[in-house]
Amino acid sequence: MTVDGSLERLKREGRIVVVGASLAGLRAAETMREKGFTGSLTMIGDEPYEPYDRPPLSKQVLLGRAGPERTALPRRRDIEAAWRLGVPATGLDMAARRVRLADGDEVEYDRLLIATGVRARPWPQADEAALDGVFVLRTRDDAAALEQKLAAGPGRVLVIGAGFTGSEIASACRERGLPVTVAERGAAPLVGALGGVVGEVAAEMHREHGVDLRTGIMVTRLEGDATGRVRVAHLSDGTTLEADVVVVSLGAMRNTEWLAGSGLGAGPRGIACDAGCRAFDIRGIVTDDIYVAGDVARSPHALFGYQFLSLEHWGNAVAQAETAAHNMLSESADRRPHLWVPAFWSSQFGVNIKSVGVPSMGTEILIAQGSRDERRFTGVYGYQGRVIGAVTFDQSRWLQFYERLIEETAPFPPTFTTVDRRPEGNRPMPADFPDPSVPTHGPTITLSGYSPADRRMTFTPAHH
Amino acid sequence: MRLVVDLNRCQGYAQCAFLAPEVFAMHGEESLLYDPNPGTDGEADAELRENVTRAVAACPVRAILLELADGRAGDGPGGAS
Numbered sequence: 001m002t003v004d005g006s007l008e009r010l011k012r013e014g015r016i017v018v019v020g021a022s023l024a025g026l027r028a029a030e031t032m033r034e035k036g037f038t039g040s041l042t043m044i045g046d047e048p049y050e051p052y053d054r055p056p057l058s059k060q061v062l063l064g065r066a067g068p069e070r071t072a073l074p075r076r077r078d079i080e081a082a083w084r085l086g087v088p089a090t091g092l093d094m095a096a097r098r099v100r101l102a103d104g105d106e107v108e109y110d111r112l113l114i115a116t117g118v119r120a121r122p123w124p125q126a127d128e129a130a131l132d133g134v135f136v137l138r139t140r141d142d143a144a145a146l147e148q149k150l151a152a153g154p155g156r157v158l159v160i161g162a163g164f165t166g167s168e169i170a171s172a173c174r175e176r177g178l179p180v181t182v183a184e185r186g187a188a189p190l191v192g193a194l195g196g197v198v199g200e201v202a203a204e205m206h207r208e209h210g211v212d213l214r215t216g217i218m219v220t221r222l223e224g225d226a227t228g229r230v231r232v233a234h235l236s237d238g239t240t241l242e243a244d245v246v247v248v249s250l251g252a253m254r255n256t257e258w259l260a261g262s263g264l265g266a267g268p269r270g271i272a273c274d275a276g277c278r279a280f281d282i283r284g285i286v287t288d289d290i291y292v293a294g295d296v297a298r299s300p301h302a303l304f305g306y307q308f309l310s311l312e313h314w315g316n317a318v319a320q321a322e323t324a325a326h327n328m329l330s331e332s333a334d335r336r337p338h339l340w341v342p343a344f345w346s347s348q349f350g351v352n353i354k355s356v357g358v359p360s361m362g363t364e365i366l367i368a369q370g371s372r373d374e375r376r377f378t379g380v381y382g383y384q385g386r387v388i389g390a391v392t393f394d395q396s397r398w399l400q401f402y403e404r405l406i407e408e409t410a411p412f413p414p415t416f417t418t419v420d421r422r423p424e425g426n427r428p429m430p431a432d433f434p435d436p437s438v439p440t441h442g443p444t445i446t447l448s449g450y451s452p453a454d455r456r457m458t459f460t461p462a463h464h
Numbered sequence: 465m466r467l468v469v470d471l472n473r474c475q476g477y478a479q480c481a482f483l484a485p486e487v488f489a490m491h492g493e494e495s496l497l498y499d500p501n502p503g504t505d506g507e508a509d510a511e512l513r514e515n516v517t518r519a520v521a522a523c524p525v526r527a528i529l530l531e532l533a534d535g536r537a538g539d540g541p542g543g544a545s
């Protein structure tokens with residue numbers, strides 16, 4: 001119990017504002033109500049829709065098995081919120097504890113949760129990005145427009161970038177019988193997230209399913225016809241490719257611009273927060289009343305040397321939202337750290353790909369079970385003599401076991417033998433990740449060092 | 465109806481696909497595809513509801529979150545503000 005009763009007052013009649021009305025924002029709001037918060041709750045979201053689920057957009061929706069408008073998230077409970085949808089937040093006044101909205105309104109808070117997520121990185125040339133037939137995929141509207149185009153039976157789809165989303169899009173197109181070319185700058189699909197050893201398997205999956213996969217290639221220019229429809233892509237090897245649909249799948253950008261100048265530790269890499277989800281200001285001082293959760297957050301993780309980790313993972317958004325909500329309504333001694341072991345899934349070309357930990361930190365990989373040729377295997381990643389991550393292709397039932405090894409910082413290579421160990425699993429191989437200084441398409445996990453302030457700072461010693 | 469499957473937790477046991485094939489289907493050996501908002505809002509499709517409810521209960525890892533609500537009083541956009 002509090003000494004001065006302020007926490008009770010906050011829970012009874014406080015004002016909580018959530019910016020970003022999607023997965024993390026919704027789950028946090030539900031948790032607050034579950035914890036007995038009876039004050040006012042305002043949900044601010046720039047999309048005009050109530051919270052919906054994104055993973056189906058590149059899977060069920062593109063396969064034509066679920067309408068993009070039928071992806072609304074189930075609620076765990078009523079949250080009795082005031083919804084401000086279709087209105088972006090445009091600014092934050094930390095001293096006055098106020099969020100500014102695009103329509104000129106201002107909303108005051110006692111506690112603020114920022115869950116503004118990420119958006120798709122657009123094609124860099126704005127005039128080319130504006131051509132009819134050029135898409136990104138992040139929102140319901142994106143999925144609706146793309147699905148409509150695919151249903152019309154285009155002559156060829158070009159997917160730029162073979163991260164998870166790009167690969168899932170290519171897979172859905174092939175399942176619909178559409179000709180697809182995938183252009184990837186790296187040596188293989190998924191190479192940024194899972195490394196070259198696994199990327200090679202992904203490349204074979206693309207080709208076996210009839211994808212025209214071009215690796216080590218960049219798209220240099222998109223060209224439209226007289227009516228402004230995309231027609232031709234120019235590639236870095238000097239060739240051209242005709243395509244009437246182009247999906248730009250070059251990863252994500254953090255939605256932090258609205259915080260520029262606010263004094264919060266927010267920038268292109270996300271919003272830095274402590275292990276308890278409290279946001280840092282740009283001086284590296286943790287705030288008491290501003291919390292962060294989901295894709296927009298960068299938070300230090302004990303298992304990974306307290307480096308700031310940004311995760312574009314569904315499960316992280318849920319877990320971090322719950323922790324943030326708990327901590328927003330707790331005394332400091334009752335707060336919990338966000339210690340979620342990263343976990344991710346993807347479904348492409350009929351294969352269930354799952355990972356735990358941070359494979360991209362791995363320098364070595366051991367195929368501990370199964371075989372890559374059979375597209376059914378478990379790869380374990382090692383970093384400095386310990387297990388740091390694991391990936392399964394159609395072997396997800398084993399993943400929990402490897403998750404425990406990561407939590408226990410078990411030695412790598414693993415000292416035990418596993419069932420179904422094949423000759424290729426007898427010794428580790430280099431995991432073959434691309435040079436980390438070369439950005440890849442959608443790694444979904446980003447390690448961003450130790451600095452809470454996401455910008456270059458000059459150190460000015462205080463004068464006394 | 466609205467539902468979401470925590471696919472980190474799902475282990476592809478396919479019980480749901482067996483009990484409510486209108487909503488859940490395996491795609492390949494292990495991947496689960498499902499209809500996130502099956503049925504028509506406001507209309508009671510008793511059999512579908514029963515099948516989905518049974519699928520939720522049968523999932524050995526309790527990966528399915530289901531909301532049976534048809535419209536939500538005082539909540540959601542267009543509700544109280």
Ligand SMILES: Cc1cc2nc3c(=O)[nH]c(=O)nc-3n(C[C@H](O)[C@H](O)[C@H](O)COP(=O)(O)OP(=O)(O)OC[C@H]3O[C@@H](n4cnc5c(N)ncnc54)[C@H](O)[C@@H]3O)c2cc1C
Pocket residue numbers: 019020021022023024025044045046047053054055056057058087088089090115116117118119137138139165255258293294295296311312313314315317343344345346347
């Ligand atoms: C196509 C696709 C497939 C995916 N597949 C998988 C998968 O298979 N597995 C997996 O683990 N993850 C997957 N993900 C990732 C997963 O969807 C995200 O991790 C999750 O949505 C993060 O939730 P969030 O609430 O943090 O952010 P978001 O869902 O990005 O929500 C942020 C919300 O805030 C809004 N917003 C932004 N700025 C403002 C502002 N200034 N004012 C008001 N509102 C604002 C945004 O418009 C958005 O609605 C996928 C994502 C996509 C797009």
Ligand code: SF4
Pocket residue numbers: 469473474475476477478479480481488496522523524525526527528
């Ligand atoms: S029953 Fe549960 S574990 Fe099995 S496929 Fe369905 S959701 Fe996944």
